[in-house]
Amino acid sequence: xxxxxxxxxxxxxxxxxxxxxxxxxxxxxxxxxxxxxxxxxxxxxxxxxxxxxxxxxxxxxxxxxxxxxxxxxxxxxxxxxxxxxxxxxxxxxxxxxxxxxxxxxxxxxxxxxxxxxxxxxxxxxxxxxxxxxxxxxxxxxxxxxxxxxxxxxxxxxxxxxxxxxxxxxxxxxxxxxxxxxxxxxxxxxxxxxxxxxxxxxxxxxxxxxxxxxxxxxxxxxxxxxxxxxxxxxxxxxxxxxxxxxxxxxxxxxxxxxxxxxxxxxxxxxxxxxxxxx
Ligand SMILES: [Zn+2]
Numbered sequence: 001x002x003x004x005x006x007x008x009x010x011x012x013x014x015x016x017x018x019x020x021x022x023x024x025x026x027x028x029x030x031x032x033x034x035x036x037x038x039x040x041x042x043x044x045x046x047x048x049x050x051x052x053x054x055x056x057x058x059x060x061x062x063x064x065x066x067x068x069x070x071x072x073x074x075x076x077x078x079x080x081x082x083x084x085x086x087x088x089x090x091x092x093x094x095x096x097x098x099x100x101x102x103x104x105x106x107x108x109x110x111x112x113x114x115x116x117x118x119x120x121x122x123x124x125x126x127x128x129x130x131x132x133x134x135x136x137x138x139x140x141x142x143x144x145x146x147x148x149x150x151x152x153x154x155x156x157x158x159x160x161x162x163x164x165x166x167x168x169x170x171x172x173x174x175x176x177x178x179x180x181x182x183x184x185x186x187x188x189x190x191x192x193x194x195x196x197x198x199x200x201x202x203x204x205x206x207x208x209x210x211x212x213x214x215x216x217x218x219x220x221x222x223x224x225x226x227x228x229x230x231x232x233x234x235x236x237x238x239x240x241x242x243x244x245x246x247x248x249x250x251x252x253x254x255x256x257x258x259x260x261x262x263x264x265x266x267x268x269x270x271x272x273x274x275x276x277x
Contacts, residue, residue, distance in 0.1 A: 058093040058231075066098060066239050068247060074217025075249030076241055077270035078102040079193065081131055081169060083225025084110050084117035090231045092120055098238055100248040101273045102126050103191070104225065105169040108133035108153030115160040122163055125273075127250055129167030130154060130188060139174045147182045154186065167191050167251060167268075173261055189253040191268040192260035193222035197233075200224050205232035212237045218258065218269035220251060249273050 080091060083106055095102055104121050106128055111118050121128050132138070133152035136145075154165055168188035170179060180190045197212040208229050212221055221237075223230050238248070250273045257265040 058090050060093055060097040063094065063097055064235050066235065066242055068242055069245045072247035072272070073245035075270040075272055076215040076217070076219045076221065076246050077249055077251050078221055078223065079105060079251065080223050080225040081105045082107055082110070082135070084114040084121070085226035087228060087231050088114070088117045088225055091225065091234065092124060094231070094234050095126070096124055100238055101250055103129055103167060103251045105129045105131035105167070106157070107131050107135055108156040111156055111160055118157070118161050122161060127167060128163065128165070129169055129191065130157070130165040131169050132171055135171045137172055137174050138170050138179055139176060143178050146179060150182065150186070173264070189268055190266055191220065191251055192264055192266045194219040194260060196222045196261060197230070199227050199230045202229050205229040208233035209236045209240065213240060215241065215246070217246065220268065220270055
């Protein structure tokens, strides 16, 4: 299977999105906001300002001003799967502007295409975890093939950026005891999530914001790299948790089993970010 086919299989809409220009997508969003589709209950995203000279770049000087809580009543974690992609730099610009950490669960195939973005993720203090090489449904293939796909990503990552993964997220959350044990034997904690933004099927940033609500202290939000609506939604997602007194932290391995998605458990939660070296 060619890499482009694999990518299409992972995310059929991603291929379509690439063909659109950022300008069109922002114009559509602006129209939506300006034509007053608003209701009193919906939180609208703020269109991400772009520098005029470089349409692709987020103009961080004009992002909305957000106020982090004076005292954090708890910590939640933002996670982005399937990158790096053409919008990773936008995510990093926004996260950097607000000094918010995140965890990126990268694909080996994507890391090979954009190693400079992996370096930037690490350099800017974000966590970077293993999301396999080719994004297979691990439960539908033999265990040794599943582990080989995980190992292939680890090798690519180590060779590209001289960094070892300590976190692992199975594609689609598809895991079992053997896969989890395999990750642990490779010194990686399996990380699922507590809230799914469902941004892979969201038609708008508003939807992503709405579906990203509900985390409490320790919560982990699943989002995806490569989705323009997620980029547009990010400042308002941050604001919505700040309004609840929650701050953004890192994904930390814990000794206890905590509830995660779909009735499963994992040994991970959000905690305050360790001081940067
Ligand atoms: Zn994925």
